[in-house]
Amino acid sequence: MAKNVVILGGGTGGTMVANHLARTMRSEIKRGEISVTQITADADHVYQPSFLFAAINHARIEDYTRPQQSLLSPGVNLVVDPATKIDTGANKVITASGATFPYDKLVIATGAYPDFNSMPGLAEVADNFYTAEGTVKLREKLTNFTGGKIVITIDVPHKCPVAPLELVFMLDELYREKGIRDKVDLLYTYPIGRLHSLEPVATWAQPEFEKRGINWECFCNVDSVDPQKKVVNTLEGSEIPFDILISIPAHKGAQVIIDSELGDEGGFIPTDRYTLKADGYDNIYVLGDATNLPVSKAGSTAHYEADVVAENLISELRGLTPSHYYDGKVFCFVEAGLNKATYVSFSYTKPPTPTPPTEMIHWFKLAFNEMYWLSARGIL
């Protein structure tokens, strides 16, 4: 009987694990000893970092979308049918159509999602660039903007921790190019006492803000938003008026994780930081934004983790002892405007050290945006 590997999620992490596994174990798959099934909620795979560029009309999301089937190696069975329940007692996944998928090994890569209902008023009035629909709506507002106050609010945890900083730098330069920067008040807010949770990033960003005249407010936690008055009320007692409110609310894990009672209070799965096994489950691996690990929720994180999960699964399926460990590695480009970027590279033990932004790094980021599909397929 074939051993069933079920991979939940067809985003960055789930796709990389599926392809790595299918390529390395193609002989076992051909002989019917192993079956690899990917269950996902969407037939299309969207490269989410494109939202940042799409929000300022420098990219089209359609150009960064591929049919999920086209990204998978032969040997992976794709099921587009969202999982509704993970039954860890019976080792099976149940999907919305009522189908049941038994597993010997389960990989969970179901992502993280902004919760726009986390604060009263937010869903009615806030814009965002964290969903495809939100990005398209925001693009129209930002493109037609002729002046006024743009406020950015952030709550944690959220994916791509540097994206809000990148957007604010891009908006600064966009409106300079347009010749209306003096009419635009940009206010970036952050929940703790500095501009970013990663201290070296905050230290790098603050002089950039000062140089560019970008305003900021730290210790700024949204309590509610008044959609009629267009005012953000904070837990700290301030009232912040806005013309456009761009909000990155706290994220939650996927609904199936919450419904299966596998997550913490935010729906993130307690995960071993080195082996990436779900705490208490020897046959379940977790990666990407779905984990509760103290690392950035980023595509690069999912990528580095995918190699560990796939290699350890291969060892286990071949009867060997798994020997790969995740070291907390994350790599993120940071756009510092329209034509320059820096990057941060860090791990559990090594803090990030942003370097001065250059045009070359910006072009590397743009090049990676195009090469992502090779990376997802496991070619790069």
Ligand SMILES: Cc1cc2nc3c(=O)[nH]c(=O)nc-3n(C[C@H](O)[C@H](O)[C@H](O)COP(=O)(O)OP(=O)(O)OC[C@H]3O[C@@H](n4cnc5c(N)ncnc54)[C@H](O)[C@@H]3O)c2cc1C
């Ligand atoms: C604006 C923005 C900019 C970003 N920029 C960067 C960047 O520059 N660099 C970087 O490294 N990262 C960046 N990211 C973050 C990156 O996109 C995510 O961290 C990455 O996609 C996480 O991969 P994942 O596999 O964990 O989740 P995802 O890629 O989100 O995939 C989750 C998958 O789970 C599926 N799913 C959900 N529920 C179910 C269910 N019930 N049943 C089955 N399937 C389900 C979904 O359909 C999806 O296929 C950015 C994100 C945003 C929003």
